[in-house]
Amino acid sequence: MFSYLFSFDAGILTYVSFLITNIAIYAMLGLGLNLQWGFTGLINFGVAGFVAVGAYATVVLSMTGLPLFVSMVAGGLVAAIFGLGLGIATLRLREDYLAIVTIGAAELVRLVVNNESLVDGKPGAIGINGFPLPLANFRPDIFTRYGMVLMLTGVFGLALWKLGHWCRRRLVSVRESKNKVWLTAVTVVGALVLVRADVVTTIAMLNFKDNQVVNGLLFCSVLMAALVFLLVETLVRSPWGRVLKAIREDEEVAKALGKNVFSYKLQSLMIGGFITGIAGAFYAWQQSNVYPDNFKSDLTFNVWILMVLGGAGSNPGVAIGAAIFWIYTTLTRDLSKLLPMVPTSQIDAFRMVFIGLLLIGLMVWRPQGLLGNRDELTLGK
Amino acid sequence: MSAILSATGLVKSFGGVQAVDRADLEVISGSITGLIGPNGAGKTTFFNLLSNFITPDDGIVQFKGDRIDKLQPHRIARKGMVRTFQVARALSRLSVLENLLLATQNQTGETFWNVWTQPKRIALEEKQARDRAMEILDSIGLIQKANDYAGGLSGGQRKLLEIGRAMMTKPELILLDEPAAGVNPTLINQICDYIQYWNRQGVSFLIIEHNMDVIMGLCDRVWVLAEGRNLAVGTPEEIQTNDKVLEAYLGA
Ligand SMILES: Nc1ncnc2c1ncn2[C@@H]1O[C@H](COP(=O)(O)OP(=O)(O)OP(=O)(O)O)[C@@H](O)[C@H]1O
Ligand SMILES: [Mg+2]
Numbered sequence: 195m196f197s198y199l200f201s202f203d204a205g206i207l208t209y210v211s212f213l214i215t216n217i218a219i220y221a222m223l224g225l226g227l228n229l230q231w232g233f234t235g236l237i238n239f240g241v242a243g244f245v246a247v248g249a250y251a252t253v254v255l256s257m258t259g260l261p262l263f264v265s266m267v268a269g270g271l272v273a274a275i276f277g278l279g280l281g282i283a284t285l286r287l288r289e290d291y292l293a294i295v296t297i298g299a300a301e302l303v304r305l306v307v308n309n310e311s312l313v314d315g316k317p318g319a320i321g322i323n324g325f326p327l328p329l330a331n332f333r334p335d336i337f338t339r340y341g342m343v344l345m346l347t348g349v350f351g352l353a354l355w356k357l358g359h360w361c362r363r364r365l366v367s368v369r370e371s372k373n374k375v376w377l378t379a380v381t382v383v384g385a386l387v388l389v390r391a392d393v394v395t396t397i398a399m400l401n402f403k404d405n406q407v408v409n410g411l412l413f414c415s416v417l418m419a420a421l422v423f424l425l426v427e428t429l430v431r432s433p434w435g436r437v438l439k440a441i442r443e444d445e446e447v448a449k450a451l452g453k454n455v456f457s458y459k460l461q462s463l464m465i466g467g468f469i470t471g472i473a474g475a476f477y478a479w480q481q482s483n484v485y486p487d488n489f490k491s492d493l494t495f496n497v498w499i500l501m502v503l504g505g506a507g508s509n510p511g512v513a514i515g516a517a518i519f520w521i522y523t524t525l526t527r528d529l530s531k532l533l534p535m536v537p538t539s540q541i542d543a544f545r546m547v548f549i550g551l552l553l554i555g556l557m558v559w560r561p562q563g564l565l566g567n568r569d570e571l572t573l574g575k
Numbered sequence: 576m577s578a579i580l581s582a583t584g585l586v587k588s589f590g591g592v593q594a595v596d597r598a599d600l601e602v603i604s605g606s607i608t609g610l611i612g613p614n615g616a617g618k619t620t621f622f623n624l625l626s627n628f629i630t631p632d633d634g635i636v637q638f639k640g641d642r643i644d645k646l647q648p649h650r651i652a653r654k655g656m657v658r659t660f661q662v663a664r665a666l667s668r669l670s671v672l673e674n675l676l677l678a679t680q681n682q683t684g685e686t687f688w689n690v691w692t693q694p695k696r697i698a699l700e701e702k703q704a705r706d707r708a709m710e711i712l713d714s715i716g717l718i719q720k721a722n723d724y725a726g727g728l729s730g731g732q733r734k735l736l737e738i739g740r741a742m743m744t745k746p747e748l749i750l751l752d753e754p755a756a757g758v759n760p761t762l763i764n765q766i767c768d769y770i771q772y773w774n775r776q777g778v779s780f781l782i783i784e785h786n787m788d789v790i791m792g793l794c795d796r797v798w799v800l801a802e803g804r805n806l807a808v809g810t811p812e813e814i815q816t817n818d819k820v821l822e823a824y825l826g827a
Contacts, residue, residue, distance in 0.1 A: 433676070433684030433697065436669070440677050443666040450626070450660070451678045451744060452652035453685075461687060507668075 198524065199390055208405065210394045211412050213520055218419035219476045221516035223497045225426050225509060226469035232506035233430055234462040235442035237293035241497045243300025244467050246307060246489035248273040248474025253325045253484055254312050262328055266475040273471025277463040285459050300494065308486035323483035329410025334402055342399045342413055349420045350392040357384050387517065415476050422469055427509050438462055499553065505563025514564060522549065579604040579748050579779050580656065585624050585634035594620040596803035602748060607770065607780040609790045612800035613823060618783045619661050621800065622750050626651055626658040653680065655747035663733035667726025671717055674725045674736055675708035678743035711739045714769050716762065731758045738766065748779045755786045767793055
């Protein structure tokens, strides 16, 4: 367990790189959903559908020779249009229709890509592979590599600074010493994880050519996740975001005060969808193939879990939720090494049961999620 | 003496219940007009029809000379007619201040690409809106609560918040649904003073209220509704001595 945090073994380093990429991708997924649900109150149970649309659009477009990042943006746009379609069809109806239709639409997308042959006349069910990956043929010179290190260090450094800032502010308001210890412990663990992430990515960037595919994706996904984070944070703090929150609280009031509720809901669904679509491109790149089965509803539920875990309505919370979700998954995966006599299938089942129990516990003791605000939940409507 | 708002022959039935049955109403520009009637008379439904929160089965609504009965509710608000709710609705997980800021009209920052293209202008507008909001919060006695969650307000404070939010939109006409219900007498007097103050600044009011002191003290004209129909209209003095009105109230 501690080897992930301290070891410099090449295999472990690669694995942690993979983990960081995963966290970045799922953080993007969580941030997209958080805009829709956490800030606007729209129930999207079709995350996997948005991911699939983004992933397939990006992959297919990039295979026609379109530049990779153009394809990715196009993938995001197609996912946004997917959101537009769902929104126009359902948003004028009662709230729960969106939830129902998104479930169906996601399943529909999966069935379509399963049965359509999108590339070279090959059947959809066998998936697509051999598509271009970001920075896979990139040969950065030493200065470029330093530049990349600097950029990633900037991202982690900023996170670290924010963490310290948050801790100091909370320490002032917290009274009991037990809570102070707890707060400090959480901050220290968070700082350790961030420093470790920075060290691992630094090593990866300096030795970029050792594994261009993994390192290229690592660089791009962390940077993109940071960009998405800035995007949503800026948005939700703006007057635009205030309208979303008002709709979440009570859309009749928003209407009475002259806000076009339907239009804002559409925008939220589309921008959230755009983010999810972009994350979908990374999802495809990371697996270096796309199979219809990669886009089942468990993907949707995992994104919901990490969002609720971190605290819906808090963007830093969702980012942390993504980290915890993947760190948990990784650590429990090693259970099978510790308990060789138990079959892997049982351990897998146990992991799901345990995270379910954790969530139930969280709902009882911290229903607002790890970073959500407790006061908000006790407010009467 | 032109009408800023006029409704003619409004009809709305819910299943078998004829909530509003060919009722008329007129608000003279610059006036404070009252709308009274027994419980269940159809007053709140009438507000919903005026603001198109509920679409009328029949009838015409005109605001500043334009038909608004086919207009979406948010467009009516933007035109300068804002309504409040009888059961006060606070945006719970927004601060009291944010509740008011939201109500500001024509905000550059409410269009999402402007968030990046015009940050300076947005910051300036926010500052102006904040100053105005604080002024309004001061007048409704909620300034100490500015940074608290609106969900923590008491029932009476929520009513005040409703009025404050409505004022924040810089409306030409405000529809108030029982602004004094659940508010303590001292504060009622203060609210009445402010309604008169805002009225002198040119804002017209249409007020539903069961508190007769408020109606008699404020209103230039009073419309009486009973069982969805017009019962009477006149000055407060005329209404007070109208036999039909007394009968409707006492008989109810
Ligand atoms: N959505 C609805 N569905 C069915 N019936 C309704 C609905 N809204 C109102 N009504 C009925 O219409 C009638 C008028 O109701 P309304 O709320 O307009 O009365 P009111 O004059 O505002 O009464 P109060 O003074 O008690 O607020 C009542 O009989 C009520 O039960
Ligand atoms: Mg009523």
